[in-house]
Amino acid sequence: MAKSQVSMKVNGDQIDALVEPRTLLIHFLREQLSLTGPHIGCETSHCGACTVDLDGKSVKSCTMFAVQANGADIRTIEGMANADGTLHVIQEAFREMHGLQCGFCTPGMITRAWRLLQENPNPSESEIRFGIAGNLCRCTGYQNIVKAIQYAAAKLNGVPFQEAAE
Amino acid sequence: MPVIPPSFAYHRPSSVKDAVGLLAGFGEDGRVLAGGHSLIPMMKLRLAAPPNLVDLGGISDLKGIATDGGDIVIGAMTTQHELIDSDLLGKKIPLLRETSLQIADPQVRYLGTLGGNVANGDPGNDMPAVMMCLNATYQVMGKGGERRIQARQFYQGAYFTALEPGEILTAIRIRPPGDGHGWSYHKLKRKIGDYATAAAAVVLTMSGGGSVESGAIALTNVAETPLYAEAATRLIVGSKLDAATVKEAVKAAEAITSPASDRRGTPHYRTKMAGVMVARALAQAAQRARGG
Numbered sequence: 001m002a003k004s005q006v007s008m009k010v011n012g013d014q015i016d017a018l019v020e021p022r023t024l025l026i027h028f029l030r031e032q033l034s035l036t037g038p039h040i041g042c043e044t045s046h047c048g049a050c051t052v053d054l055d056g057k058s059v060k061s062c063t064m065f066a067v068q069a070n071g072a073d074i075r076t077i078e079g080m081a082n083a084d085g086t087l088h089v090i091q092e093a094f095r096e097m098h099g100l101q102c103g104f105c106t107p108g109m110i111t112r113a114w115r116l117l118q119e120n121p122n123p124s125e126s127e128i129r130f131g132i133a134g135n136l137c138r139c140t141g142y143q144n145i146v147k148a149i150q151y152a153a154a155k156l157n158g159v160p161f162q163e164a165a166e
Numbered sequence: 167m168p169v170i171p172p173s174f175a176y177h178r179p180s181s182v183k184d185a186v187g188l189l190a191g192f193g194e195d196g197r198v199l200a201g202g203h204s205l206i207p208m209m210k211l212r213l214a215a216p217p218n219l220v221d222l223g224g225i226s227d228l229k230g231i232a233t234d235g236g237d238i239v240i241g242a243m244t245t246q247h248e249l250i251d252s253d254l255l256g257k258k259i260p261l262l263r264e265t266s267l268q269i270a271d272p273q274v275r276y277l278g279t280l281g282g283n284v285a286n287g288d289p290g291n292d293m294p295a296v297m298m299c300l301n302a303t304y305q306v307m308g309k310g311g312e313r314r315i316q317a318r319q320f321y322q323g324a325y326f327t328a329l330e331p332g333e334i335l336t337a338i339r340i341r342p343p344g345d346g347h348g349w350s351y352h353k354l355k356r357k358i359g360d361y362a363t364a365a366a367a368v369v370l371t372m373s374g375g376g377s378v379e380s381g382a383i384a385l386t387n388v389a390e391t392p393l394y395a396e397a398a399t400r401l402i403v404g405s406k407l408d409a410a411t412v413k414e415a416v417k418a419a420e421a422i423t424s425p426a427s428d429r430r431g432t433p434h435y436r437t438k439m440a441g442v443m444v445a446r447a448l449a450q451a452a453q454r455a456r457g458g
Contacts, residue, residue: 002175021175022174024171043210045207057276060273064206068202134273
């Protein structure tokens, strides 16, 4: 099958490439661009490990063809850290609050949290849980992920983080 | 389990006219790609293998929410996320926001479209019953021009609809139920993001005296198609939604179901849950219509 020409921005870099139309975005990112941060978990649109940010939306890159992303502006976990190499506040929050154990869901979880906090800079606990409903974690029980996002929200808002009483 | 879809040729027309032209040329060998969240999983499982995919994502005419006379017209490629975000819909047809929030998860709602949800004919989808409840009209474009199909006449079987090969659903036209109406979408599901074990959509308006002036009831995922519960609707209109009437309406709604047995439950259980969803949706819609 003839390949299609695609152009897109990925983590600020201009990418021009040839792809087979059937190539899923996750495979394009991981295998053609060597961006292995977004993970392949279930590959059936359930787990959210492959979540990337595309034109202001959190999307599951296993459920989209790379050709559909022609012209898009994409951010993956590789584009999350600050320009000086220090961790983004959300990454720091996941480390500080023990928001990860095995780490497999973390790139998708952080990428999703990043978009969530832009749409809702001060989410309640239930809004956080509803907002990350498309990302599965099999280790943490979500408690510390929610706490990490609360911590990140507080830091981004410049207010002290208040841990809820257990 | 295969995860790589079979090969296909990709087309991205920029107008409805071009899309219809492409589809006419492909016949059985072409399929429309909307948000992709039903079709791409099917292609990965190789349950669908269209040689040509016509992506509607580049057609700006298929996007957006507008008013036309007394109707609200929603472009078929409008996403669930955009439905949730719309202040106009939140005010005029809040049932759409309530339903959208119960579909899948945030990532799916960013890409999943209203047109795809209603046109695919999947009995598990939530919007078809909601469209029947709202008595929506689907605008459809084919080689021969535009035609309009009532949502209540659209669904013929699982994945079988009134869409002819080569036709594209372009917009959904809804007359809002009116100021002060009550609404509810009650959905029983095993977990967040799941398809319904059973679900019921209700809209109604109430008179000052507390009786139902107009309304409609529809059901999700308890038959091969979404169901407009016509007999149940007739029972509630004119009533004060007293316990005996609600019981009769529940019975009438249960009577038209024929659910499949799957991991969500046995047919008997799902029928009974459809009844429970009807009763709860009626109560909530009535409470909202009364300003509660």
